[in-house]
Amino acid sequence: MESESRQAHWENVYTSKGENEVSWFQESPAPSLALIAGIGVTPASGIIDIGGGASRLVDHLIDQGFRDVTVLDLSAAALEAAKARLGERAIRAHWLVADATNWEPSRVYDLWHDRAAFHFLTEEHDRAGYIAKLKQGLKIGGHAIIATFALDGPEKCSGLPVMRYDPALLGQTLGAGFNLLRSHGNDHATPWGSQQRFQFSVFQRVG
Numbered sequence: 001m002e003s004e005s006r007q008a009h010w011e012n013v014y015t016s017k018g019e020n021e022v023s024w025f026q027e028s029p030a031p032s033l034a035l036i037a038g039i040g041v042t043p044a045s046g047i048i049d050i051g052g053g054a055s056r057l058v059d060h061l062i063d064q065g066f067r068d069v070t071v072l073d074l075s076a077a078a079l080e081a082a083k084a085r086l087g088e089r090a091i092r093a094h095w096l097v098a099d100a101t102n103w104e105p106s107r108v109y110d111l112w113h114d115r116a117a118f119h120f121l122t123e124e125h126d127r128a129g130y131i132a133k134l135k136q137g138l139k140i141g142g143h144a145i146i147a148t149f150a151l152d153g154p155e156k157c158s159g160l161p162v163m164r165y166d167p168a169l170l171g172q173t174l175g176a177g178f179n180l181l182r183s184h185g186n187d188h189a190t191p192w193g194s195q196q197r198f199q200f201s202v203f204q205r206v207g
């Protein structure tokens with residue numbers, strides 16, 4: 001999918017639906033928070049949430065005292081919704097409207113978090129672009145938490161086809177330079193009560 005039509009899709013989603021009218025809504029991003037707590041980041045660590053949308057992860061990170069949090073998303077409307085929810089606390093995070101497959105990271109981060117963005121990349125050149133940016137934007141020794149639909153998860157999300165992964169396939173897709181440290185399955189309950197099987201994997205960048 002071209003970057004422009006991808007952006008138009010997501011702008012339409014976030015301007016036409018409320019926070020809890022989308023399947024991926026989480027009252028609390030507990031699976032991500034538990035993994036983040038386990039990797040030894042400090043309040044000064046640089047954290048970026050790729051495809052963070054209107055997720056409440058940023059709220060929790062700010063409240064836990066993380067001082068260097070960035071949320072990147074294709075949709076400006078998604079980020080505006082998150083900022084509106086945060087109110088004055090929004091200035092304690094950085095906000096980037098960009099496409100994860102072709103942005104130019106101006107710095108490196110200690111932690112790259114992605115829940116349900118990478119799995120939309122169904123074309124090899126988009127995945128290659130994303131992985132190049134991951135290598136540009138993540139410190140050697142830094143961590144990447146990548147959550148996608150699992151092999152037995154849904155075939156589509158937000159009406160778009162997705163790639164489904166298990167941790168081994170995800171590691172193989174990222175290629176050399178990332179060590180899989182841990183992973184687990186997660187059953188996400190959508191706001192309307194159906195279940196979506198995710199996998200969460202933690203990688204360390206080793207070179």
Ligand SMILES: C[S@@+](CC[C@H](N)C(=O)[O-])C[C@H]1O[C@@H](n2cnc3c(N)ncnc32)[C@H](O)[C@@H]1O
Nearest residue numbers: 010024051052053055073074099100115116117
């Ligand atoms: C299923 S939603 C998940 C949102 C959020 N991570 C969460 O867990 O609530 C996917 C998000 O990825 C964003 N997205 C999709 N493709 C992207 C891309 N190539 N670059 C940046 N963001 C993207 C969408 O705008 C959307 O906010």
